[in-house]
Amino acid sequence: MLARIRKAMDENEEGFTLIELLVVIIIIGILAAIAIPVFLNQRKKAVDSSMKSDARTIANEEETYFTDQQKYVAATSGGTAQAPTITITPGQVVSLSTGNTAVVTLGTAAANLGAYCIVTDRAATMQPGTQAWVYISNKGGLQPSGTVACPAGF
Numbered sequence: 001m002l003a004r005i006r007k008a009m010d011e012n013e014e015g016f017t018l019i020e021l022l023v024v025i026i027i028i029g030i031l032a033a034i035a036i037p038v039f040l041n042q043r044k045k046a047v048d049s050s051m052k053s054d055a056r057t058i059a060n061e062e063e064t065y066f067t068d069q070q071k072y073v074a075a076t077s078g079g080t081a082q083a084p085t086i087t088i089t090p091g092q093v094v095s096l097s098t099g100n101t102a103v104v105t106l107g108t109a110a111a112n113l114g115a116y117c118i119v120t121d122r123a124a125t126m127q128p129g130t131q132a133w134v135y136i137s138n139k140g141g142l143q144p145s146g147t148v149a150c151p152a153g154f
Helices: 002-011 018-069
Strands: 076-079 084-089 092-095 100-106 116-122 132-136 141-145
Touching: 018 084, 018 092, 018 100, 018 116, 018 132, 018 141, 076 100, 084 100
Parallel strands: none
Antiparallel strands: 076 084, 084 092, 100 116, 116 132, 132 141
16 A cells, blocks of 8 residues: 555656746746835835924924923934934933934024924935925924924024
């Protein structure tokens, strides 16, 4: 009985044909062509979200300072590229996401006195294609920006 089974297995060699292997490779290629651009777009969205989050965190710290001192303060950047920070006051240091930078400017024009502008950006070498985000306290908050600067009067 065992000899018959062994003889039947030897006669019917198992394996894949060249056509079957080519079909599998084509299917994998199509799936990769769909998945890679989607992955890259998700990565850009994550970078944008980190810049938005940093701007909102800095705005919260500015509002906290205003509650205590009745004025806003220009903040200074610091830290390293791997651990960037922005200092509101000596006791209020905000840690930014890796690679992000931020600048806080106080309003100087009559319409913008008592307001502040926050610009968050990312080094182009870290994530190409990202845009700067601007948070303007008296204009509704967060807005996308084509430039890395506050509008005139700030």
